[in-house]
Amino acid sequence: MSFSIAIDGPAGAGKSTIAKTLARKLGYIYVDTGAMYRAMALYIIRENIKPEESDKISIASKNANITIEYHKGEQIVILNGENVNPFIRSEEVGNMASVSSANKEVRLKLVELQRQLAAKADVIMDGRDIGTYVLPEADIKIYLTANSSVRAKRRYEELTQKGIQCNIEEIEQDIIERDKRDSNREFAPLKQARDAVLVDSSNMTADEVIDTIINLVKSE
Known part of the structure; x- marks a missing residue:
């Protein structure tokens, strides 16, 4: 029987970073639902x-074929046969993903694939509605947030380390607006x-968050 962990929370809470690390430590498959919506x-x-x-x-959503493949442990998001990992992390794509993810047809198409993955293997899935809608029967549910x-x-530091010029005030305003749309x-x-826990x-380090969740898994 497969085991599933659902991690939900707002933009920039660190869901992807935490989920990826947990997947490595626990030997689970990490399903980056946000990357799927970004590909769309x-x-x-x-x-x-x-x-x-x-x-x-x-x-348009009906014409987008989005799948996930793994190469040497790395998740590759495939859009109509193309590896789009290098193109889906821009602010423009993120903002469009927040808008388009509210579209029912978009969500129904991607949720079907996500549920199929969870039925076949032990998975960690992060997003906005994993525990409430995508995997309502998940074994462990986490709601990860931060002010x-x-x-x-965190987002500003991530972008500047990549050499991308940005404004921290604008980033925070985008986050607040995205929270409002998503909620x-x-x-x-x-x-x-x-x-959900x-x-x-x-005020926590990534390691502290990971240890907290691993302890929840061990208590199951």
């Missing part, structure tokens, strides 16, 4: 569709599942 967003951008054109997003200023600082969308909004990482 990249496709929509490449089709020259604007964020407000919801009908066009619905139609907006901490999340903006208020009609279909599968961002919220803490009733049976709240982990606020504002």
Whole structure:
């Protein structure tokens, strides 16, 4: 029987970093749902569709074939046969992903693939609605968060280390607006599942967060 860990939380809370490390330590498969939504967003951008054109997003989503492959332990996101890992981490793609992920057709298409993966193997999945919608029967559910200023600082440091010029105030404003969109969308909004453990990482190191979750797994 497969075992699943669901990690939800707002943008910039460190979900992906924590999930990847946990997957390595526990020997699970890491399913980066955010990367899948970003791949869909990249496709929509490449089709020259604007964020407000919801009908066009619905139609376009049906033509985007998004899969996950693993090479030497690294997750590769494939969009219509192309490895799009190098193109899906920009702010433009992130903002489009926040908008397009609220589209019901987009979510239904990707959720089906995510559930298939979880049914076949031990997985760690992170996103906005994993514990509430994608994997409501997950064995362990975590709601990982941090205050907006901490999340903006982390994102700023990540981008500047890559040589990308950015403004920390603008990043925080983007995070606040994204939180609002994600929490208020009609279909599968961002919220803490009733049976999820709240982990606020504002004053925690990554190792402390990881140890907390590993202890929860061991107690099962």
